[in-house]
Amino acid sequence: MNKILIALTLFGLSLGASAKLPAPSDEAKAKAAEAAAKTAHTGKMDGYLLCKSQDKVVAHVQKTNKSKAGKPMATAPCADPGKFVYTPPEAAPMAAAPGAAPAAPAPAAAPAAVPAKKS
Numbered sequence: 497m498n499k500i501l502i503a504l505t506l507f508g509l510s511l512g513a514s515a516k517l518p519a520p521s522d523e524a525k526a527k528a529a530e531a532a533a534k535t536a537h538t539g540k541m542d543g544y545l546l547c548k549s550q551d552k553v554v555a556h557v558q559k560t561n562k563s564k565a566g567k568p569m570a571t572a573p574c575a576d577p578g579k580f581v582y583t584p585p586e587a588a589p590m591a592a593a594p595g596a597a598p599a600a601p602a603p604a605a606a607p608a609a610v611p612a613k614k615s
Contacts, residue, residue: 547574
């Protein structure tokens with residue numbers, strides 16, 4: 497009997513914990529967008545630093561092992577992403593004046609005629 501009561505209690509608590517959270521505010525959405533942009537820039541910067549270090553290692557190997565190293569391969573130059581600059585997107589355009597009718601959707605194009613196969 498105790499096991500059933502414990503199971504029912506846990507089930508009841510899990511229902512309360514599964515309640516939906518409210519939608520994030522505009523400020524929270526903007527903050528999340530900025531964090532995503534900063535994370536993407538950090539990834540680009542890490543890639544740039546990796547590229548520079550690989551170039552440095554290749555130059556060292558070619559300098560020290562002239563007899564073993566072959567022709568240097570042409571690689572793309574490392575692109576410096578620059579400093580992080582975040583420009584927030586423009587605010588969504590305001591809706592049409594209240595009471596104005598919404599724009600009608602464009603009519604669908606008629607399907608193209610397919611010629612019949614000759615047997």
